[in-house]
Amino acid sequence: MRPARTAANLIAALLALVAPLTGATAYEVEEERRFGTPEADRELHILSTTDTEHFQPLIEAFLATRPNVALIYTVASSTETYKAVAEEAAPVDLVISSAMDLQMKLANDGLALPHRSDATLSLPDWARWRDHLFAFAQEPAVTLLSRRVLDQLPAPQTRQELIALLRDNPALFRGRIGTYDPRSSGTGYLFATQDARQSQAYWRLVQVMGGLQPRIYCCSGQMIADLKAGDLMMAYNVTGSYAAAQLDPDREGLVIALQDYTNVLLRSVLIPPTARDPDLGRAFIDYLLSPAGRALQAERTGLPPIDGAALGQAPHLHPIALGPGLLVYLDQIKRQNFLREWTDAMIQP
Amino acid sequence: MAARRPMSLRRRLFLQMLGVAAVLSVALYLTVRTVAERAAEATQDNILAASATAIAEAARAADQGILVDIPYAAFAMLGAVSEDRVFYRILANDETITGYEDLPMPGPGGAGPAYLTSPYRDTVVRIVRLNRQLPVDGRPVDLGIVVAQTRLAQDAIARRVANVAAGLGIGFFLLAGLLGGLAAQSTLRPLRRLAGAVSRRGPSDLRPVDHSAPSELQPLLSALNGFIGRLRAALDRTETLIAEAAHHVRTPLATVRIQTEIALRNTDDDATRRTLRAVIRAVEESARSAGQLLDHAMVSYRSDHMDRGPVDLARRLSEMVHSVTPAADLRDIDLHLSGVDQPAAITGDEVLIDAALRNLLDNAVKYSPADARIEAALAPGDGWFWIEIRDRGRGIGEAGGAELATRFRRGANVGDIVGSGLGLSIVEEVARAHGGRFSLENREGGGTCARLELPRT
Numbered sequence: 001m002r003p004a005r006t007a008a009n010l011i012a013a014l015l016a017l018v019a020p021l022t023g024a025t026a027y028e029v030e031e032e033r034r035f036g037t038p039e040a041d042r043e044l045h046i047l048s049t050t051d052t053e054h055f056q057p058l059i060e061a062f063l064a065t066r067p068n069v070a071l072i073y074t075v076a077s078s079t080e081t082y083k084a085v086a087e088e089a090a091p092v093d094l095v096i097s098s099a100m101d102l103q104m105k106l107a108n109d110g111l112a113l114p115h116r117s118d119a120t121l122s123l124p125d126w127a128r129w130r131d132h133l134f135a136f137a138q139e140p141a142v143t144l145l146s147r148r149v150l151d152q153l154p155a156p157q158t159r160q161e162l163i164a165l166l167r168d169n170p171a172l173f174r175g176r177i178g179t180y181d182p183r184s185s186g187t188g189y190l191f192a193t194q195d196a197r198q199s200q201a202y203w204r205l206v207q208v209m210g211g212l213q214p215r216i217y218c219c220s221g222q223m224i225a226d227l228k229a230g231d232l233m234m235a236y237n238v239t240g241s242y243a244a245a246q247l248d249p250d251r252e253g254l255v256i257a258l259q260d261y262t263n264v265l266l267r268s269v270l271i272p273p274t275a276r277d278p279d280l281g282r283a284f285i286d287y288l289l290s291p292a293g294r295a296l297q298a299e300r301t302g303l304p305p306i307d308g309a310a311l312g313q314a315p316h317l318h319p320i321a322l323g324p325g326l327l328v329y330l331d332q333i334k335r336q337n338f339l340r341e342w343t344d345a346m347i348q349p
Numbered sequence: 350m351a352a353r354r355p356m357s358l359r360r361r362l363f364l365q366m367l368g369v370a371a372v373l374s375v376a377l378y379l380t381v382r383t384v385a386e387r388a389a390e391a392t393q394d395n396i397l398a399a400s401a402t403a404i405a406e407a408a409r410a411a412d413q414g415i416l417v418d419i420p421y422a423a424f425a426m427l428g429a430v431s432e433d434r435v436f437y438r439i440l441a442n443d444e445t446i447t448g449y450e451d452l453p454m455p456g457p458g459g460a461g462p463a464y465l466t467s468p469y470r471d472t473v474v475r476i477v478r479l480n481r482q483l484p485v486d487g488r489p490v491d492l493g494i495v496v497a498q499t500r501l502a503q504d505a506i507a508r509r510v511a512n513v514a515a516g517l518g519i520g521f522f523l524l525a526g527l528l529g530g531l532a533a534q535s536t537l538r539p540l541r542r543l544a545g546a547v548s549r550r551g552p553s554d555l556r557p558v559d560h561s562a563p564s565e566l567q568p569l570l571s572a573l574n575g576f577i578g579r580l581r582a583a584l585d586r587t588e589t590l591i592a593e594a595a596h597h598v599r600t601p602l603a604t605v606r607i608q609t610e611i612a613l614r615n616t617d618d619d620a621t622r623r624t625l626r627a628v629i630r631a632v633e634e635s636a637r638s639a640g641q642l643l644d645h646a647m648v649s650y651r652s653d654h655m656d657r658g659p660v661d662l663a664r665r666l667s668e669m670v671h672s673v674t675p676a677a678d679l680r681d682i683d684l685h686l687s688g689v690d691q692p693a694a695i696t697g698d699e700v701l702i703d704a705a706l707r708n709l710l711d712n713a714v715k716y717s718p719a720d721a722r723i724e725a726a727l728a729p730g731d732g733w734f735w736i737e738i739r740d741r742g743r744g745i746g747e748a749g750g751a752e753l754a755t756r757f758r759r760g761a762n763v764g765d766i767v768g769s770g771l772g773l774s775i776v777e778e779v780a781r782a783h784g785g786r787f788s789l790e791n792r793e794g795g796g797t798c799a800r801l802e803l804p805r806t
Contacts, residue, residue, distance in 0.1 A: 107434075108435060108436075109434075109470070110470055110471045110472065129432060130432045130501075197421050321428075323424075323428030323429075324424040324425070324428040324434075325421050325422075325425030325428055326424075327424055327435060328419045328421050328423065328424050328425075329421075331419050331447050333416070333417055333418075333419075333439075333446065333447045334417075334418060334419050334447075337418060
């Protein structure tokens with residue numbers, strides 16, 4: 001496993017070096033890997049914001065029954081992924097992204113091919129938009145608290161309690177709070193805007209965090225790493241699936257899903273109109289949503305599959321529904337205003 | 350070429366009703382569709398207008414100009430109703446400040462919202478435009494809010510409604526067709542009753558039709574009665590004429606014959622006697638022809654207006670044989686009758702049957718040589734009675750029996766015997782009028798076998 005991955009990373013690095021020279025891709029690729037045998041005569045190209053290692057088990061299982069198929073998995077940021085489809089008409093067969101609003105905009109602007117099957121119809125309403133956009137993973141936006149905090153203080157259950165905790169212990173938290181930067185991260189912007197929509201408490205929390213010289217992050221991974229390292233006491237709005245897997249609750253810290261509400265992010269997939277082999281893309285979607293695919297996803301990838309029943313039992317978990325409401329925060333004026341307000345509150349001199 | 354029969358009244362009435370029903374069904378279909386589509390469009394327009402209003406109300410003047418903070422609900426409400434794609438465009442003083450710059454829009458519609466259906470990108474959208482004036486730095490700014498949505502949900506409603514409307518139209522058409530058929534049936538019932546009443550009448554019933562009929566049928570009824578009256582008068586005249594003719598022809602002929610026979614008896618001159626015998630023969634021929642012509646006229650008339658009743662063939666045959674016995678005796682012909690012990694009942698016109706039998710027996714006697722034997726036999730068959738008259742005459746020669754039964758046609762071998770050629774055609778006509786058969790064959794060993802078959806009751 002280890003050497004294979006190293007080799008793969010090496011190849012990906014080489015490819016990343018070569019790609020800009022050939023000019024094949026104008027959007028910024030973070031990683032690219034090819035799966036499958038060299039003699040494969042069909043190729044499925046996936047452009048994704050999800051790290052390759054999360055998807056590898058699913059890809060290998062999908063290819064296991066299709067020896068004639070090769071799969072190219074390209075990782076890019078959510079904005080680059082959106083740009084690739086919306087502006088550059090990249091010839092990829094599937095687009096996978098956690099930036100729900102951007103995915104929604106692609107589908108709404110007619111940049112998704114329809115697909116209807118038993119698998120897609122089995123999705124709950126909020127996890128599917130028409131026959132164009134399909135969610136396959138639900139990930140709560142959680143709060144992480146370091147064990148060093150929990151050793152002294154009780155874990156907060158709501159935002160009110162979290163605000164009180166921060167306000168009452170400024171010395172402990174000053175300079176040691178982390179959160180997503182909505183200006184550079186699509187996921188961070190989505191979490192922040194959905195928070196602002198859900199509750200007035202969010203702005204007060206931002207106010208309080210802003211007073212404690214917060215650290216702004218681009219990605220969940222870095223926040224988790226810094227928390228583990230002890231540089232952060234608290235991290236707000238972290239993608240839960242990564243955190244739960246990496247954090248030792250007894251020694252490092254706790255993953256908390258706040259009880260007043262916890263937004264649940266949906267990772268979604270669509271077939272762009274520029275797909276070279278859309279039917280292969282449809283087959284991959286069907287596999288992803290099939291019972292076997294879901295079971296493997298739950299077990300091996302750390303990405304919780306769509307499960308309406310589980311959400312029904314936890315009423316504080318609010319899935320961000322796929323729908324035109326998501327388009328509101330993509331409006332240029334709306335975005336500028338929101339970010340200005342957020343920056344004013346969060347970055348205090 | 351036969352003229353095409355005009356369409357039946359019932360069918361004509363029914364088809365006209367179907368035509369009206371079809372037109373009404375199509376009208377119903379179109380009406381339901383139009384109304385429902387208008388309603389669906391109005392619903393979508395209302396939601397679009399609500400969305401645009403929500404955006405317009407959230408707009409406010411700010412330091413840099415106008416601040417349009419699109420409320421989440423503005424788009425979420427569109428998504429809650431249908432999964433249609435959403436586009437928007439916001440303008441300040443006719444300049445796009447955010448949204449889809451290429452989105453088409455209706456002209457400014459005054460105070461209320463203006464609507465437009467237009468193709469956009471790869472689809473067709475319903476567009477609403479709402480205008481609002483906002484004071485910025487003391488100067489009013491025209492704010493235009495344009496919200497558009499694809500029409501998938503509306504099209505789905507339209508499809509469903511079209512199906513319902515089509516079902517409604519077809520159902521209406523079928524019901525109207527059924528009721529139309531019943532109506533046509535009941536409208537024409539008096540006519541059928543009248544026809545039934547007229548056709549049920551007996552052949553000699555020429556009374557005026559006294560039948561209560563709707564006013565539309567009164568002209569037909571009075572015309573029919575007028576016609577019946579004229580027919581009755583004509584028939585009366587014909588019957589009178591026949592009787593007169595019989596009387597006027599037969600009586601003088603009988604007188605001539607008696608006088609000639611007296612003259613024959615009173616003269617000894619051979620030449621005169623030969624002449625007188627020739628006269629008698631000619632008179633006989635004329636009387637017979639006259640009788641047969643009258644018979645034939647009677648048969649022709651009666652077979653069209655048969656007076657049906659129970660007829661015992663055994664009795665008729667016996668009587669007829671009896672009536673020709675004197676003529677047969679004159680020439681020492683032996684008449685042998687068989688099969689008349691049992692009654693043989695059929696339904697028919699006794700007068701006609703008598704005429705047929707009389708002609709057959711007459712023929713047999715006439716064409717038999719002296720001292721010959723004639724057999725008249727009656728026998729039951731399977732569903733039939735048949736009567737055979739067998740003689741030892743000269744047969745029917747080369748001509749077939751069917752040909753001889755034609756009117757005025759005589760065999761090629763009968764030149765020396767008095768005859769009109771009407772006898773067999775009378776028999777043929779009677780057989781046909783009773784649904785029976787008549788055939789004529791040469792017998793083995795010479796002579797003729799005439800066979801008349803009549804159906805049992």
